[in-house]
Amino acid sequence: MNRKIDLDNVKVVHSFDIEDLDQKAVFCRCWKSEKFPYCDGTHNKHNELTGDNVGPLIIQKK
Numbered sequence: 001m002n003r004k005i006d007l008d009n010v011k012v013v014h015s016f017d018i019e020d021l022d023q024k025a026v027f028c029r030c031w032k033s034e035k036f037p038y039c040d041g042t043h044n045k046h047n048e049l050t051g052d053n054v055g056p057l058i059i060q061k062k
């Protein structure tokens with residue numbers, strides 16, 4: 001559940017052009033990252049505390 005990212009907005013949306021991403025981009029899906037929308041590994045602590053199993057979305061160019 002989102003408790004800190006853009007709470008004043010009705011919907012949080014980020015859009016990227018695939019051409020602008022680095023070779024590998026790792027996006028947060030737990031809403032806890034200090035680098036949101038990018039993953040900073042905080043999901044590991046979240047999973048330990050809550051028993052959840054969330055992880056990032058990883059996009060890689062071939």
Ligand code: FES
Nearest residue numbers: 028029030039043
């Ligand atoms: Fe949120 Fe990694 S910090 S998925």
